[in-house]
Amino acid sequence: MKILVTGGAGYVGSVLVPMLLARNYQVRVLDNLMYGGRGLLPCFASRNLEFMKGDVRDEAAYARALEGAEVIVNLAAIVGYPACKKDARQAEEINVGGVRNLVRLRKKDQLILQASTGSNYGAVLGDLCTEETPLSPLTVYGRTKTEAEQVLRSAGNVVMYRFATAFGVSNRMRLDLLINDFVHQAVKIRNLVVYEKTFKRTFLNVRDLAASFLFAIDHADTMRDQTYNVGHESMNASKEEIAQLIRKKFDFYLHFAEVGEDEDKRNYEVSYEKIRKTGYQPTVSLDEGIDELIRSMAVVEIRNEFNNV
Ligand SMILES: NC(=O)c1ccc[n+]([C@@H]2O[C@H](COP(=O)([O-])OP(=O)(O)OC[C@H]3O[C@@H](n4cnc5c(N)ncnc54)[C@H](O)[C@@H]3O)[C@@H](O)[C@H]2O)c1
Numbered sequence: 001m002k003i004l005v006t007g008g009a010g011y012v013g014s015v016l017v018p019m020l021l022a023r024n025y026q027v028r029v030l031d032n033l034m035y036g037g038r039g040l041l042p043c044f045a046s047r048n049l050e051f052m053k054g055d056v057r058d059e060a061a062y063a064r065a066l067e068g069a070e071v072i073v074n075l076a077a078i079v080g081y082p083a084c085k086k087d088a089r090q091a092e093e094i095n096v097g098g099v100r101n102l103v104r105l106r107k108k109d110q111l112i113l114q115a116s117t118g119s120n121y122g123a124v125l126g127d128l129c130t131e132e133t134p135l136s137p138l139t140v141y142g143r144t145k146t147e148a149e150q151v152l153r154s155a156g157n158v159v160m161y162r163f164a165t166a167f168g169v170s171n172r173m174r175l176d177l178l179i180n181d182f183v184h185q186a187v188k189i190r191n192l193v194v195y196e197k198t199f200k201r202t203f204l205n206v207r208d209l210a211a212s213f214l215f216a217i218d219h220a221d222t223m224r225d226q227t228y229n230v231g232h233e234s235m236n237a238s239k240e241e242i243a244q245l246i247r248k249k250f251d252f253y254l255h256f257a258e259v260g261e262d263e264d265k266r267n268y269e270v271s272y273e274k275i276r277k278t279g280y281q282p283t284v285s286l287d288e289g290i291d292e293l294i295r296s297m298a299v300v301e302i303r304n305e306f307n308n309v
Pocket residue numbers: 006007008009010011012013030031032033034035036054055056057074075076077078079080094098115116117118145162163164165166167172174177
């Protein structure tokens with residue numbers, strides 16, 4: 001089977017592509033290498049990897065990349081609200097325009113697995129978010145990912161995954177993700193200031209996130225044209241709970257501040273009942289994932305720019 005992974009050199013792609021190769025799939029990656037390509041270096045040991053440097057905004061490049069693929073895992077995007085805010089037009093062109101290109105250029109029998117996000121829910125207070133909860137994104141990131149969902153849903157032959165915030169290690173490391181960021185500050189700076197400590201968020205280890213795509217390939221017949229929250233209720237946690245979990249393992253100065261806010265105002269709890277009923281189960285707990293991050297800080301430099309390590 002041939003699988004196209006757009007954005008495959010990124011944080012998620014660098015974990016997913018080796019998993020696909022380990023299953024002997026033919027894997028083609030289309031990526032413009034915005035953050036470089038080092039994450040994929042070990043994968044070139046396999047003859048089953050084909051890398052195409054290209055942009056999802058470039059129709060000719062996209063059409064070539066789609067040739068012969070049975071499944072497309074669509075990861076290419078400008079990710080997170082700070083990166084999208086920096087250049088909203090670029091985020092719109094890639095996150096929505098790239099998806100419009102994809103649905104226009106693919107043949108209808110080519111299945112799309114879309115990496116969408118729980119950010120699309122915005123702030124939902126009181127209730128558990130299910131896949132039926134109305135989307136009310138509050139940032140350019142959320143709005144573009146929500147629009148991409150609409151384009152894909154009307155095109156059909158898609159599995160829509162709304163992921164929890166990923167955490168854990170990848171060859172293309174991201175330190176802007178909440179848990180990765182907290183562990184990085186705790187271990188490297190030994191100082192962490194947390195605002196909006198009661199805000200609830202939801203998390204998923206990056207290996208479990210990647211594994212959910214393998215699961216969708218195996219269960220395409222029943223998952224096609226469905227939307228799933230991907231994560232686990234045991235990983236719904238407040239910012240305070242995350243900080244305290246880290247502090248149990250590593251001593252650092254922890255301060256809860258009254259001022260400061262996240263622009264995306266995310267404060268929500270998510271139900272994962274629908275995907276659990278399919279048989280999908282994450283395997284890495286918050287506790288194990290935080291341990292892994294603490295160990296990895298031995299080789300991570302102190303960050304000086306968001307989303308670009
Ligand atoms: N990491 C998370 O917590 C998380 C959570 C929910 C959803 N997602 C989604 O998963 C996907 C991957 O996220 P990630 O964390 O790996 O981000 P990332 O920024 O590490 O990776 C994105 C990749 O896309 C590539 N890319 C960007 N614009 C491109 C373009 N125009 N053409 C071709 N390639 C392009 C980049 O070079 C990069 O390799 C995204 O769609 C994101 O919205 C991620």
